[in-house]
Amino acid sequence: MTATPRLSRSLPDTPASAPVRIVHLGVGNFHRAHQAWYTHHASDAAEWGIAAFTGRRPDQAEALSPQDGLYTLVVRGREGDSYELIGSLSAVHAASEQDAYLGYLADPDLAIVTMTVTEHGYVRGEGDHLDARRPEVLADISALREDPRSPVATMPAKLVAGLLARRAAGAGPLTILSCDNLPENGSVTRTLVTELAALVDESLVDWTEANVDFATSMVDRITPATTADDRTHVAAERGYDDASPVPTEPFSEWVMSGAFPAGRPRWEDAGAKVVDDVAPHERRKLWLLNGSHSQLAYVGSVRGHTTIDQAIADPRCLAWVEQFWDEAQANLGLPDEDVSAYRAALKDRYRNVRVRHLLAQIANDGSQKLPVRTLPTLNAERAAGRVPVGAATTLAGWVLHLRGVGAPVKDPGAGPAQEAANAGDLVDVVPAVLNTLQADLGADADLVAAVVAQAAAIQE
Structure with missing residues (x-):
């Protein structure tokens, strides 16, 4: 032979x-x-x-x-x-x-x-x-x-x-x-x-x-x-x-x-x-694709999924992604019809079962990724007086991830966040974890409450 x-x-x-x-x-x-x-x-x-x-x-x-x-x-x-x-x-x-x-x-x-x-x-x-x-x-x-x-x-x-x-x-x-x-x-x-x-x-x-x-x-x-x-x-x-x-x-x-x-x-x-x-194209991709990828990596893996196609097929994960996209779209400054078409294309890409994109791979280096993928939308929503439940869902998934639930932690920069996340009961540690992402973020009582609530909802 x-x-x-x-x-x-x-x-x-x-x-x-x-x-x-x-x-x-x-x-x-x-x-x-x-x-x-x-x-x-x-x-x-x-x-x-x-x-x-x-x-x-x-x-x-x-x-x-x-x-x-x-x-x-x-x-x-x-x-x-x-x-x-x-x-x-x-x-x-x-x-x-x-x-x-x-x-x-x-x-x-x-x-x-x-x-x-x-x-x-x-x-x-x-x-x-x-x-x-x-x-x-x-x-x-x-x-x-x-x-x-x-x-x-x-x-x-x-x-x-x-x-x-x-x-x-x-x-x-x-x-x-x-x-x-x-x-x-x-x-x-x-x-x-x-x-x-x-x-x-x-x-x-x-x-x-x-x-x-x-x-x-x-x-x-x-x-x-x-x-x-x-x-x-x-x-x-x-x-x-x-x-x-x-x-x-x-x-x-x-x-x-x-x-x-x-x-x-x-x-x-x-x-x-x-x-x-490049900026408008950059924001659209970072906030919608990368932002939802990070959410699915943490939330989806906590809920027992291993790939993007599995996570987006979970009705609750899909609903949270749509909620986060609504918040991001409100602050992108791009025509709604263009963003809606991009969102539809993303869902189609995520549902391709032949591209088995591992959630554990996407979950790596969250301490570096979340400030550019999730916090811009979160901060814009808070500045407008709204509590961004979609963005809070991502943060809740990340806190659970740091506590050892779902995808394993592979993030050299996450030491302080991981230490804070495991210093007590979840309801007590969320403020300290959020502060590792952005100074004084944990002092936002309404946001902390939303993160705690979404952590419970993710694990239901």
Whole structure:
């Protein structure tokens, strides 16, 4: 019996590797279903290869490097799967490969650095400023002061190290493009990089201002984690072994704004939108999709569900999502007919039973996600004199999650919240937990009462 070959560019009908002009930080399933897919489908894709670096773990580099960066995108429609071989990753590296990273940044042909490092990766403190008190940030600052080529751990420090190498090489301007779920992610990245640069080498601040374009984007594509079944199905359908295929949904959206002084792929050929102002698109997606995802992750898992499609099929979960969407829609400032159409499309996407998006995956890093997904709607409703029961339901689910009910807690920033949540009876701990999200939030007696009431309703 002939062994199934490992996927590589030596197999027939595989795309050629393009020259590296983009570096990506945080290669994972979402990046490969989204930005890498758009780059693959740009009309000038042959000119735009991506060198991707892993995040905390080297797993993707270990899986993809032997495959020459190739992987299979499995698009799960209601009627069945479709398969596509994506070739835009020209190289995949572990995060520890600092010399390779700095080499790319020093190359004048490099035009763009993109990131998907999650909200947690931005090491922010109050007001979206750098949290320079964190041990890992302090360690990175010290390392770069001593040697600008030192390995560093945090995203802002990686960018500063890259900019130091680029300036030293005289390699010219480039764009840094955030693809994470943060409002005004380009502006946030600019602030973090500038503040860390000032602590490492103050002269880099002026160089960055003159040479670096911090672009903003909104991204959207539901992309679950890869399973052993995905690998088995790809081998059976495609005739090769793929160590890391990517399952995703048919829907995809990318809206961006930036100058791109060193150029960019023709992403618009694949359906991306380049606009003057990303903010309205950003709010719609963060509040409606991501906000409801977080609610379903906590509330749905407490009620015994494991995936988005299961949770949205629960009439009570659906009613709470609709309630939260009503509150968000009242404050979005977008035409009601546009928002209503988007809501209907979201429900259709959530009900796709073939995209098994795990609630436990979405539940990660709630301490970083809720301030941008839930609190904007909550604060707008309270400012209008209303008690947002939908938003309170999300917070109630999160409190229960912190108390060990439902999805497991995987959130490095949740230490104070988890400690507060387990310091007594639920009715007594809610104010302290809310205060970890936003100062004095726990002093809002009406909101606290709503959270306590919804915690009881969720567990009924």
